[in-house]
Structure formats: C-alpha cells, structure tokens
Amino acid sequence: MPAKPVSKQVPSRGGIFSKFKGNIEAIAIGVKFFFNPQRFTLIYPKEYIKLKEGYRGFIVLRKDKCINCGSCARICPAAAMRLIRLPFTDPKTGKTRMKLWPIINYNRCIFCGYCVDVCPTEALYHVPYHDVVYETMDVMDLDLEEFQKEPEWDTEKQGLPVKYVVDEKMGLVKVRIKEEGEKQ
Amino acid sequence: MSGIIRTQGAQVGFNDLKLPGMWSRKIGKDLYEIFIGPQHPGSGHMRIVIRVDGDVIVEADPDMGYVHRTMEKLSEVRTWIKGIPLFERMAIHDACNVTLPYVRAVEKLMDIEAPERAKYLRVLLCEINRIAAFLYGFGIFGVFLGHSTMYMWPFGDREVWVELAEWLTGARLTHSYPVFGGVRRDVPAGFTDSLRKAIRYMRKRLEDYRKIFVDNPVIRARLEDVGVIPKNLAIELGITGPNLRASGVKYDVRLNHPYEVYDQLDFEIPVFQEGDAYARVWQRVEEIKQSLNILEQVADWLDKHPRTPILHDKFWKTAPPLYKKIFEETGRAKLGAVYAIMKVPAGKAYERAETARGEISYYVESNGGNKPYRIRIHSASARNALVYKYIVPGHRVMDLPAIYGSIDYFPPEADR
Amino acid sequence: MSGILDIIIKIITWPPLWQLIVLGLIVPLGVVIFILWFERKTAARVQRRIGPYHVSPKIAGGLQLVADLMRYMFQEVIIPKTVDKFPFIVAPLAALILSIVPVVAIPFTSIEAYFPIDMSYSLIISLALLTLSPLFIILSGWASNNKFSVIGGMREAYLITAYELVAVLAFLSAGAITGSFNLVDIVEAQSGVKWFIILNPLAFAAAFIGVLLSTSGFPFEIAESEHEVVAGAFTEYSGLVYGMNMGAAYLKRMIFSIMIAVVFLGGWKPYTPGEGFIAGYLVPSIVILVKATILMMIFSFFRAVYGRYRLDQALDIAWKILFPLAVLGFGLGLLEAYLGII
Numbered sequence: 001m002p003a004k005p006v007s008k009q010v011p012s013r014g015g016i017f018s019k020f021k022g023n024i025e026a027i028a029i030g031v032k033f034f035f036n037p038q039r040f041t042l043i044y045p046k047e048y049i050k051l052k053e054g055y056r057g058f059i060v061l062r063k064d065k066c067i068n069c070g071s072c073a074r075i076c077p078a079a080a081m082r083l084i085r086l087p088f089t090d091p092k093t094g095k096t097r098m099k100l101w102p103i104i105n106y107n108r109c110i111f112c113g114y115c116v117d118v119c120p121t122e123a124l125y126h127v128p129y130h131d132v133v134y135e136t137m138d139v140m141d142l143d144l145e146e147f148q149k150e151p152e153w154d155t156e157k158q159g160l161p162v163k164y165v166v167d168e169k170m171g172l173v174k175v176r177i178k179e180e181g182e183k184q
Numbered sequence: 185m186s187g188i189i190r191t192q193g194a195q196v197g198f199n200d201l202k203l204p205g206m207w208s209r210k211i212g213k214d215l216y217e218i219f220i221g222p223q224h225p226g227s228g229h230m231r232i233v234i235r236v237d238g239d240v241i242v243e244a245d246p247d248m249g250y251v252h253r254t255m256e257k258l259s260e261v262r263t264w265i266k267g268i269p270l271f272e273r274m275a276i277h278d279a280c281n282v283t284l285p286y287v288r289a290v291e292k293l294m295d296i297e298a299p300e301r302a303k304y305l306r307v308l309l310c311e312i313n314r315i316a317a318f319l320y321g322f323g324i325f326g327v328f329l330g331h332s333t334m335y336m337w338p339f340g341d342r343e344v345w346v347e348l349a350e351w352l353t354g355a356r357l358t359h360s361y362p363v364f365g366g367v368r369r370d371v372p373a374g375f376t377d378s379l380r381k382a383i384r385y386m387r388k389r390l391e392d393y394r395k396i397f398v399d400n401p402v403i404r405a406r407l408e409d410v411g412v413i414p415k416n417l418a419i420e421l422g423i424t425g426p427n428l429r430a431s432g433v434k435y436d437v438r439l440n441h442p443y444e445v446y447d448q449l450d451f452e453i454p455v456f457q458e459g460d461a462y463a464r465v466w467q468r469v470e471e472i473k474q475s476l477n478i479l480e481q482v483a484d485w486l487d488k489h490p491r492t493p494i495l496h497d498k499f500w501k502t503a504p505p506l507y508k509k510i511f512e513e514t515g516r517a518k519l520g521a522v523y524a525i526m527k528v529p530a531g532k533a534y535e536r537a538e539t540a541r542g543e544i545s546y547y548v549e550s551n552g553g554n555k556p557y558r559i560r561i562h563s564a565s566a567r568n569a570l571v572y573k574y575i576v577p578g579h580r581v582m583d584l585p586a587i588y589g590s591i592d593y594f595p596p597e598a599d600r
Numbered sequence: 601m602s603g604i605l606d607i608i609i610k611i612i613t614w615p616p617l618w619q620l621i622v623l624g625l626i627v628p629l630g631v632v633i634f635i636l637w638f639e640r641k642t643a644a645r646v647q648r649r650i651g652p653y654h655v656s657p658k659i660a661g662g663l664q665l666v667a668d669l670m671r672y673m674f675q676e677v678i679i680p681k682t683v684d685k686f687p688f689i690v691a692p693l694a695a696l697i698l699s700i701v702p703v704v705a706i707p708f709t710s711i712e713a714y715f716p717i718d719m720s721y722s723l724i725i726s727l728a729l730l731t732l733s734p735l736f737i738i739l740s741g742w743a744s745n746n747k748f749s750v751i752g753g754m755r756e757a758y759l760i761t762a763y764e765l766v767a768v769l770a771f772l773s774a775g776a777i778t779g780s781f782n783l784v785d786i787v788e789a790q791s792g793v794k795w796f797i798i799l800n801p802l803a804f805a806a807a808f809i810g811v812l813l814s815t816s817g818f819p820f821e822i823a824e825s826e827h828e829v830v831a832g833a834f835t836e837y838s839g840l841v842y843g844m845n846m847g848a849a850y851l852k853r854m855i856f857s858i859m860i861a862v863v864f865l866g867g868w869k870p871y872t873p874g875e876g877f878i879a880g881y882l883v884p885s886i887v888i889l890v891k892a893t894i895l896m897m898i899f900s901f902f903r904a905v906y907g908r909y910r911l912d913q914a915l916d917i918a919w920k921i922l923f924p925l926a927v928l929g930f931g932l933g934l935l936e937a938y939l940g941i942i
Contacts, residue, residue: 331907336647
C-alpha cells in the first residue's frame with residue numbers, strides 16, 4: 001500500500017463577491033478569537049513547568065556506582081565530559097593507583113544524554129529541570145564534588161508548578177499541580 | 185536576448201561583448217543596488233543583492249555562507265556516533281528527518297537493519313517533526329507578509345507538537361533520537377491517546393488558518409501569480425520538496441524511493457499544477473493533512489503491537505541485565521559502550537530522505553576506521569537556493585519576501 | 601489670589617488655546633497611549649497571547665505605554681554623520697506639529713463664543729491643513745541619506761497622491777448634501793437618525809479606507825513595512841525623535857477620526873450644547889472624542905487580521921476602487937440635496 005500521487009487544484013479566484021466573503025470571514029474569526037482567546041501562556045516565573053521524569057536536564061554523578069570506565073567521556077559529542085585522574089588507595093592491599101573520574105563542563109554540554117545512556121551502571125542521571133543560572137563562565141566548569149550535587153534551582157522556590165496536557169479543543173491546557181499530587 | 189549563454193535551457197552566463205571564452209555583462213545605467221543583508225528583518229541569515237529599476241527587480245544574487253559551520257569537515261574528526269547531534273543542527277526543527285539518512289547509510293555499511301518497531305518509531309518522530317517544520321515555515325511566511333497573527337498562531341500550535349516530541353525523546357528540539365540499529369526510547373504510556381487528540385486539534389486549526397490567511401483576499405492578492413516556477417524549469421534547476429510538487433512534478437522520496445515503513449502506510453502525495461506562491465501554500469497545507477493521516481496509522485500500529493526491543497540484536501543481545509530492566513521499566517534503551525569506539529566496515533553508501541523542505545542526500549564513505557573518511561551532504565535548501573537567481577528577476581521589490589517565504593528557505597540548512 | 605486663578609483659567613479656556621493645546625495635543629496624546637495599549641492587547645488576544653502584562657499586572661498592563669514613553673525619553677538620540685542635520689531633526693517636529701494643526705478648524709460645539717477661528721469655511725480649511733504633514737515624511741526619508749529611507753519616502757510619495765484625493769472627495773460629499781462648507785451646519789443637519797453614515801455610506805466607506813491608507817494602518821502599512829525596507833523613512837532615527845515619528849502617525853489618525861466623527865457620525869449629537877463652559881464646550885468635546893476613540897479601536901483591530909498589500913496593489917485599490925467610490929458618494933450627496941432629503 002504505497003503512496004499515491006493525487007493531482008489537485010487551488011480554489012478558483014472568483015469575483016468581487018468571493019473577495020467580500022473572504023474579508024468577512026477573516027474579520028469574523030478575528031472577532032471570535034478576540035472574545036475567546038484560548039491562551040495557554042506560561043507566566044514565568046510566577047509559574048513554572050514541572051517537567052516529566054524523562055526530561056534531559058542537567059546531569060548528576062553518583063560516585064558510588066561509577067566504575068571508572070570512561071565511556072561517558074569517550075562518547076560525549078561536545079567534549080564536555082572529561083576525565084581526571086585521582087589517586088585511590090585500595091584499603092585491602094594498601095597500594096595506590098590512579099582512577100579516572102568524570103567531570104563536566106557546562107559551557108559545552110548540549111544535553112544530548114549520550115553519557116547517561118552509555119553508562120553501564122547507571123551512575124549518571126538527569127534532573128528534570130534546565131533553568132539553572134551561573135554567574136560567570138568559569139563557574140560552569142564543575143569539579144568532582146560539585147558534579148555529585150544537584151544544581152541549585154531557584155524557580156522552585158518562587159513559582160507554582162504547572163503542567164501541560166494535550167487537549168482536543170484548546171491544543172494545550174495548563175493544569176496546576178497541587179503539592180499532594182492532587183490536580184485541580 | 186542575445187549574448188546570454190544557455191546550457192540546456194537555463195541561463196548560466198552573459199556574453200554581451202561576444203568575446204570567446206569570457207563572460208561580459210553590461211551593467212545598466214539607472215539601476216539601484218540594494219543589499220537585503222544579513223542584518224535585515226526580511227532576509228534570514230543570508231544576503232540577497234538585488235538591482236532594481238524603479239520598483240522592478242532586474243537581477244538578484246543570493247549570497248550564502250553566513251552560517252557555514254563546516255559540518256562535513258567536523259564529521260571527519262569525530263567518531264561515527266558524534267555525527268548524529270552534529271548533523272541535527274542543520275535544520276533543528278526537523279531533526280529526525282535530517283539525521284535519518286546518515287543513520288541509514290551507516291547501517292547499510294554495517295549491513296544491519298533496525299527492528300520494525302524502531303522503524304515505526306522513527307516514522308512517528310519524522311512526521312511530528314515534519315508538521316512542526318511546516319508550521320515554522322508558515323510562521324515565517326506570515327510575518328514576512330506583515331500578517332502577525334499568522335506568525336503567532338503556527339508557533340503556538342507548534343507547541344503542541346514540540347511537547348509531544350519532548351514527551352517521547354526528552355528534549356524539545358534537539359532530539360538525537362535515531363541511533364545506529366534503532367532508536368533510543370519507546371513510546372511512554374498514554375502517548376498515543378494524546379497524539380490522537382493533537383491530530384484532531386490540528387485538523388480543526390487548519391480550518392482557522394484557511395479563514396484568516398489562505399483565503400484572506402489581501403494574502404491572495406500578494407501570492408497569486410507571484411514566483412511562478414514552470415514545470416520544466418523546476419526540473420532543470422533541481423528544486424525539490426513541496427516547491428517541486430506545487431509545480432506539477434510527481435516526485436517525493438517517500439514515493440519513488442520508499443524508506444523505513446513508508447511503503448506500508450497508506451497516504452497521498454498532493455501535486456498542484458499552478459506553480460505560483462499560492463499553490464505552494466496550498467501544497468504545504470495538504471501535506472500537513474497527509475502527515476496527520478500517517479500519524480494516525482502509526483499510532484494504531486504502535487497500540488496494536490506489544491513492546492519489543494528497539495535496538496538491533498547486534499547491540500542488544502549482549503546487553504547486561506541492567507539494560508533490559510531499565511528498558512522494561514522506562515522504555516529507554518541504553519547504548520552499549522561499543523557505540524563510542526565503533527568501527528564501520530569500509531565502503532560507500534548513499535541514502536536520501538524527504539525533509540519538510542525537500543530532499544536531503546548523504547554520501548558516506550568509510551575506510552574501516554572509527555571516524556568517517558568523507559561525508560557529503562546535499563540539503564534541500566541548498567538545492568532551492570537557485571530560485572533567487574532565476575525566478576526573482578522580473579518581480580517587484582515587495583514580492584521578494586513573498587517568494588522567500590513561499591519556498592521555505594532556511595539558511596543554516598543551505599550553508600551546513 | 602482668586603484673580604490670578606481666574607486669569608489662568610481664562611487663558612486656558614480661551615478657545616484657540618484650549619482647542620489646539622488641550623484638545624489637539626494633550627488629549628490625543630492620552631488617547632494615543634490608550635489606543636496603543638488597546639492595539640497591543642487586541643492583537644495579543646486574537647493571537648492567543650497575553651500582551652503587555654508585567655509592568656502593571658493588576659490593571660492588565662495599562663502602564664506599559666507610559667514605561668515605553670519614559671524609555672524613549674532616556675534613550676540616546678544618535679545622529680549619524682552622513683545625514684543632513686537640519687532637515688533630519690526638523691522633519692519629525694514639523695510632521696508632529698502639522699498633524700495636530702487641523703484640529704483648530706474643527707468645531708467641537710455649536711456655540712459661537714467657543715470657536716477658535718471663523719467656522720464658515722471650516723470643512724475646506726481643515727481638509728487643506730490635513731494634507732500638509734505627509735511631505736515631512738518624505739523629507740525625513742531624504743535627509744537620512746540611506747537607501748532604505750529613500751525607498752520608504754518614495755513609497756509614501758506614491759501613496760500621498762493616491763489617498764489625498766479620495767479623502768478630500770469623501771469629506772466634501774457632506775458639503776454637497778447640506779450645501780455649505782460650515783462644519784457646524786453639517787453637524788446641525790444630522791439630527792435624529794439622519795447621520796451621514798446612513799445617508800451616504802459610499803462616502804463613509806471611501807473615507808474609512810482612505811484613513812487607513814493615509815496613516816499606515818493595516819492592510820496598507822507600506823511606507824514603514826519592516827520586511828523590505830527596515831523601517832522606511834524612519835530607519836536612522838532612534839530615541840525621542842523615533843517616538844515622535846511614530847506618535848505623529850497615530851496623532852494624524854486621531855485627527856482624521858475626529859473629522860469622520862464630526863462629518864459622518866453626527867458630531868456632538870444627540871447632545872445639544874447648553875450654556876456655560878462645562879455644558880457648552882467640555883461635554884460636546886467628550887462626546888466627539890468618545891466617537892473618535894471607538895473608530896480608532898476599529899482601526900486597531902485590523903492589525904490582527906490583515907497582512908499588507910503590495911505598493912502597486914494599494915495604488916490600484918485607491919485609483920480603481922476608492923476614487924470611483926468617492927465620486928459616486930459625492931454624486932449621491934448632490935442627488936440627496938436635489939431631492940431635498942435634509
């Protein structure tokens with residue numbers, strides 16, 4: 001059942017009556033939307049969108065799960081994920097060797113999520129927000145300690161969470177989320 | 185019109201002084217040269233140099249290259265998987281369409297094919313992106329003609345589709361969804377119901393667009409008989425996409441060289457005959473309707489068939505149990521470490537796809553290493569750029585935004 | 601003390617000063633601030649947005665335009681080296697002043713003590729004064745020494761030749777019906793339901809579309825269209841002079857709307873002016889201004905619904921459709937005067 005090409009024609013030009021009708025229809029639909037705008041604008045930052053769990057936001061490391069394989073830095077398309085060598089003393093044998101740990105440079109990250117998907121032990125995860133603010137560019141180059149903490153998110157303290165639901169009449173509908181999980 | 189050198193009908197040079205082996209062109213005396221330059225509200229990121237005699241354009245010269253990001257060269261120093269986010273940024277709003285031929289070409293070299301569920305998922309995201317890209321084109325077209333409502337409405341309706349894409353892939357625009365061997369995520373629960381609601385909503389909205397824009401007498405007067413591309417000239421110049429089909433040529437990559445599951449879906453390819461800007465607007469509206477039909481069929485298929493692995497066995501069979509557990513719970517297919525160091529067997533592959541703006545084709549050559557040897561991309565807007573040189577002369581200055589918007593030219597895609 | 605207050609009040613309510621400064625400059629500026637807010641809110645509602653909001657959320661963003669005006673006052677006025685300085689600065693000022701001057705010839709009441717000038721030929725005088733200001737747009741385009749400004753100025757020149765004739769003929773049809781050029785007689789003749797919009801709808805349609813053509817209202821916003829010529833004749837302007845240019849267009853639209861309200865919509869009818877300043881001058885002015893504001897709100901609505909015409913299409917409409925319509929309206933007026941309908 002492949003596609004079929006179908007020949008079509010544009011509607012014909014018509015005379016002065018169809019021009020008049022076109023004008024009246026355009027003005028009528030303008031008036032209809034003037035009285036019923038059906039808006040779903042987000043009034044940020046008084047409200048903010050509480051994004052779903054699968055959203056590819058900022059990345060956080062769980063150090064206890066990391067096995068130092070370095071796959072995340074190898075696959076990063078923007079060279080944002082780098083590896084640093086830190087000495088590690090094995091408590092059983094007492095020998096010191098170097099281990100590779102990942103750190104991230106948010107000046108370069110494109111939030112593609114390849115590092116999270118390639119990590120064999122699920123040591124990296126996304127937080128579901130993206131509107132984080134840093135003051136200078138050097139601060140965006142995180143070190144190992146900062147990489148393990150979730151970035152500070154101020155919007156949560158200032159606004160009310162909403163979410164958007166696809167709707168048949170209005171397209172999207174803004175729904176306020178109550179704290180206990182009850183929606184109104 | 186003596187002194188003009190023609191090659192098989194199209195005009196390629198001037199020879200006013202009739203010197204052998206040289207081009208010579210007489211510049212008119214009263215021509216006014218205007219640079220519709222990169223810093224202009226009506227030009228996008230490119231420059232068009234027009235020479236005007238009163239109000240009529242005598243010559244037009246597109247000056248591309250302001251957004252050249254050397255993507256083909258960058259891909260030669262990065263491994264294969266890193267090319268997917270790179271090529272996506274050519275035309276970011278139909279991200280899946282422009283990276284799909286690259287992924288298919290590399291799969292052809294590796295001699296694997298994505299599982300059927302992955303193919304349907306790729307078509308799902310391709311059509312969602314196609315609708316979003318058409319709405320973006322309408323928005324820019326509306327604002328070039330001064331119709332600010334036609335700028336805000338498509339961008340507002342595009343939010344519905346971008347939200348759906350975000351639910352599916354995790355990012356609003358930069359999906360990076362197809363990978364070699366399949367796709368990265370499966371549909372979440374409740375996705376197909378929302379998709380059906382969005383399809384019904386979009387069908388209703390197309391009726392609103394018709395009343396305020398497509399049948400608006402002011403817009404009809406601006407667009408009828410403007411930028412007519414006759415059928416033989418369209419084929420000669422190599423114009424592609426909805427512009428070609430609005431001139432009467434029955435060509436679409438999904439029809440003539442079907443890929444993924446397009447040969448199993450039932451849809452129409454509308455073809456208009458007039459070839460002017462008004463036919464191109466109708467062409468895009470009809471194609472949105474056909475994309476909605478395709479999406480309905482894909483949603484029905486995805487509902488009917490249970491969840492199967494979405495990556496090829498080469499990458500999924502040897503996956504550790506943690507990967508299979510996460511795929512079961514969240515639908516996210518984790519990538520194996522082999523993706524970072526993958527070597528593709530030597531060979532040459534050529535693949536093409538139909539984006540919202542036209543046909544894009546990739547030539548991928550590998551010499552067995554973990555980085556490509558050469559990738560050559562010919563994108564849709566690069567093919568369509570010839571419209572400025574050959575179609576615009578003879579029109580008035582105020583027709584230039586109308587022609588620009590109606591061929592849906594996107595400079596980053598043309599410059600790569 | 602009360603003597604000085606009386607003198608000040610007497611100076612302010614002296615008809616030429618009151619009409620020119622208060623009714624001509626201060627009140628239209630206030631109405632323009634309201635109309636710009638209304639235009640942005642209307643366009644936003646039709647386009648499913650909110651429009652101005654954050655400046656004063658409780659009154660739906662009403663103070664946004666005041667904030668914009670303050671921004672224009674503090675913005676640096678950049679005068680490029682290559683412009684012709686004297687016309688560059690004088691042209692917006694002259695355009696602003698000349699678009700307000702016609703109001704001195706429009707009566708806002710029927711009591712003779714409150715006329716700024718003799719109103720016997722006020723229709724002709726006000727129409728003549730309305731045609732002065734567009735020339736300064738062409739001058740500012742020429743003085744800017746920039747290809748886009750010259751093209752914008754030339755477009756305005758084409759449009760002037762188109763709409764002037766249409767507007768003048770449409771308004772003159774009112775003189776045809778009543779047989780006099782005195783605007784007070786024209787208003788007095790529209791008693792009851794005999795407003796000229798009902799008696800002569802052809803002339804009203806021609807005048808309505810003529811106003812859109814003359815003040816860059818959609819769908820005829822051609823001289824300053826953003827997408828071919830960057831801002832038309834106003835490309836090189838910034839700061840307060842830019843605000844003056846944009847304000848001049850809206851003030852001209854306000855004065856035209858006052859003319860239409862007086863000629864076609866009955867002026868200060870159904871209210872008859874009484875004695876004293878309040879009942880004789882203030883209240884009829886308010887009635888006329890309310891009618892003019894409603895007309896301006898209808899003009900603003902078209903911004904959300906229409907694109908813009910091409911220049912030669914707009915000229916085609918003016919010469920092929922509006923000019924015959926205005927002539928027919930004039931003829932209809934003469935016919936009604938002959939049949940003695942008034």
